[in-house]
Amino acid sequence: MAHSSQAVALGRRLKEIREANGLSQRELAKRAGVTNSSISMIEQGQVSPSVQSLEKVLGGIPMSLSHFFASVDGSAGDVFFNQHNMFKHEKPYGFMQVVGENLPTRKATLKHFYFDPQTDTGETPLMSPFDQSGWVSQGDIQMTIGAQIKELAPGEAFYLAAYTPCRLKNLSEFNSAQIIVATEVSPAL
Structure with a gap:
């Protein structure tokens, strides 16, 4: 047939x-x-x-x-993520998880930063080639951008233009802090 x-x-x-x-x-x-x-x-x-x-x-x-x-092409691939299928990167301040890091065609990234008590991202500023927006979901974070230092509480947020250096620090002696950061990713050239 x-x-x-x-x-x-x-x-x-x-x-x-x-x-x-x-x-x-x-x-x-x-x-x-x-x-x-x-x-x-x-x-x-x-x-x-x-x-x-x-x-x-x-x-x-x-x-x-x-x-x-x-959606007839069936190219959606992985669309749901949990603790078991997100990449976890150990960092000096705690860890970072990235949603969909292994998707070759991703156009955006969502990162979850977890800070242990009284830890920070280090002396060398973090910098991204992409604009980023972030939201503090738990704890109090001190954010240094250039000469500006600001303490952010849960529910407060920030927006960084590409290549803006920053440093993040968990101010609590006893509690963890968490930040959710979204970044648009340009297609590979």
Whole structure:
């Protein structure tokens, strides 16, 4: 039986979505109220389901037809992160975690800086080639930018232009401090 390229692409996409949602063919079939063989034949590109049939199958995930076709290339990759799949970089002041650091096409970075009590980033100022914005989520941070020194409390924030040197210090003797920093990343040249 000849498989059309559209049926094969549709089947491949359904399989990606099913697996990304942790469903077996049997579980999806049960949820959608169709047979296992129907799911198998669609995923193998052996049949091209009608709009109504595909909508019924997607109802078992649940996912709308528009969402299914809007992301048909399947290139989303990792989109959710937790303590186990974020990179953790040990630092002299504590550690830093980066969301999506291993994604080759990322255009933004979200960093979580964790400062142990009375630690700082060191004598050598930190500097980024990108603009950055940050928000203190826990503790009191002393931030030095050039000749300016400012103490930031939880809920306070900052914005740094590219190549602005800065130093960060946790002022507490007993408590940790945390900062969330967002950075836009330019595409590789």
